Amino acid sequence: MRQPGRQTRRPERRTPQTAAELAKVHERALAEAAARAATRDTTPDDPSLFQPRPEIGDSWERLRRLGLDPDAGAAAVHLGPAEIEHRRRTSGLDPLLPVLRGTLLEQSGQPPLILAIADADGHILWQEGERGLRRSADRIGFLTGARWIEESVGTNGIAAALRAQRPMQVHSAEHYLRSHHSWTCVAAPVHDPGTGRLIGAINLSGPAHSIRPYLLQLTATAAKLAETELRARRLESLHHLRTLAAPMLARVNGPALVVDAAGWTAAAAGLPPPARLRLPAEGWSTAAVHWLPSLGECVIEPLADGWLVRPVPLRNTAPAPAGDPDGPDGPAGLGAPDGLGGLGGLLAEQTEGARVRLDLRRPGSPALSVHGAAGSWSHALSPRHAELLLLLATERNGLSAAQLADALFGDPARTVTVRAELSRLRRHLGGLLAHRPYRFAESVLVGVAGPEDPYDLLPSSSGPAVRRLRAGLAGGTVRLPGTPPLPGQLPAPRTGRVPLPPA
Template sequence: MGRRTVAGLREAHDRVLAGEDDARVSAQIAASWRRAVAQGIDPERQRPRRFREVDDTVRLRTEHPLAPYIPVVTGLLGDSSISDDHLVVVTDVSGEVLWRIGSADALRVAESIEFVEGANWSEGGIGTNAISQCLVTGTPVDLVGGQHLVHSHHGWLCSAAPITDPGTGDMVAVLDVSAPVGLEPVAAGALVRTAARLIEEMMRGDALRRRAQSQPALRAVAQIAVSLLGSRPNVRVGGVVHDLTPRRADILALLTSREQGWSADELAGALYGDRGVPSSVRAEVHRLREVLGPRLDSSPYRLGGDGVSVDVWSVRRALAAGDLTRALERYAGPLLPGSGSLEVALLRAELHETLRGAVLRSGDPGLLARWVDGGGADDMAALEALVAVLPVGGLASSLYAARLARLDATLR
């Protein structure tokens, strides 16, 4: 990336933080900056928050599932042929730095910005960077120069990729390569993504070997995760993802809403109205049972049993416990936004408005910022509430006030 481009990113950074628009800054990066600033991150003087001291981190990382694969990471990415001054970093899913691999010079330069074991490189710990964005999006991320929120990071290029557990699909770590601006971003990103996928394949192979050596494990029923929030409803059984047809997604949404279950007649009426016949429902449920197995009961139809997780249930439980942070983390979007079922639409509105109301009542700037940068992007009431609780004249207040003004002008 040329010097002119890097300088342009720094200029765009300053303009956006001043409340202006700049096409060189993506909506995703700008939203991340706003969230971080709302949580108290200072672009001028920020140092990462610390989870624990280095010695404690060194002891704890021995229990991390990636520990056996760190020699592989070193062999793949620690080679000086990539560059003389790049740094390889592995964090856990909270953003805590667990491992650093690099030359003595690279480690020393990283220490100048506290890119060290035990430091928190999540969005709330140090602002926008490749690691934090990877944690937020769950996808590989490349960031360079002024795309970072904190000014002291503007001389760096960072490429990060998630590493997921092949058995559950859950993220277990983030793999990052960082270097002073100059290393080609495309090359760095490709190396990180390739290394992450190779480690996942090694983890998958090791898990299969362990299962083959354990007869009880072979008899165990696979874990099932049902995802109905957002635009891609699916069921994950073990490591296999089954996309849901619109009608089967509607059926599962209804099953998650009633503990006592549904009869075929009730489901037919809810899904098809007066035209509904139980035989249509039974055919769809039969297809679902091919995926869900005994976790889908009949007479009445009911979803449950050990080893079943549903994202809708996770949000509801978090709301019931008053844990709004967890509720927002689990809320990937509206319930089946493409469904034309009136019953599903009512469930969708109920969950959305319950979460929205709880966030508004909380008055918490971090929660409000997360809401308006996610599912409540056009929520003027939430924007007004956020601006009201932020320090008057502060950077975060100015950013969200400018956004509120633009939305107000658009809606007039």
């Protein structure tokens, strides 16, 4: 019962809830984008009208710029039977089918659905579900062997989950192609727990009118179960490698490690074992001795499904002690999934003339390269660290924690997360990053390598500043630091400062 004199406030409705409303948003967005392109008008849409979600709006704008026809799509890409079987065997997803079927399809009382499992490139490797529904899906090209990427079939659940690397739903007219408006797709990415590499996506599709809200969470849970199964298999493989390595380690003179192909330690003798060694992404060179950040110079020898690593006498560095928070087995070291490989101790004293390059050319695989007196380094970044470093690279005068929180979350009060992540970054990068405000050191030369399509810049990010930066790059009003100017465009300032587009 409503209390006398008390008014109730209905929550603000930010996104359309029905397929009919979504269809109106879809048609209006395409029409207004075409009109702006014809007049070269960059004025944003009326914010008082319904707007698509940021991820959907960015996808629509990207596909419109690519010239994808919302009525026809692009030429379909289909794998042959032999290629499908090859990808099934090498994807690492094959062992997961029983748990996924049991979790997603064999549940009573749920509406008819199609389960599709795609690899990291968006190829549908398996597709199961109710026969009549699958026949309907075949008519829009949603079948085994099809490559379900935005460039071919527009905005869809599989492509959205692979780009954003988080669970995503594309409902009804959120699809870019009009032929898909009667469908809703929910999808979640699957990562290899051993390497962190994206290996595929799990998707549930069905009629838009019958999809239940809980299916997105169900799909996300199934992806976590799949990763748990992969983790259990990795631990079993490590145990097998440890058994094979035990006799060899007993005969080795001096300290040694045995790690699997992803760098996870199976066994150690004579030194504190790190949880994981960060191995070169490009593989080992032909040199007899290799340098590893946490161990120094090492001799590397192949062993079964892994490597025998033997440190040699070190000249300037020594392995970090066990339990050191900045050491290889500490929360900020190589054992951390988004660690930067123990750069801090060396780089803190080598900032003068150092060159930092943020490589964002490959969507979903940001990397950081550092070149200085201590050597050259290249390491994978977590999405959050990539966002922070991009914002600091484009604003060399620095940003406060509140400004960074506003740029990432649209909420300047969320400073705790920002400070925690920057503290972790500064622990590794040392003097390369300054604070009060947060910024790159003045003596550091910073460059950013971006993708060819501006809308591929950190596609997993929905931060307001990152979205504005994408739009500015697409419109030619800004450019990334360290990139050559376009014809007729003024060079960037010598400071490397490239201001973010205004909110």
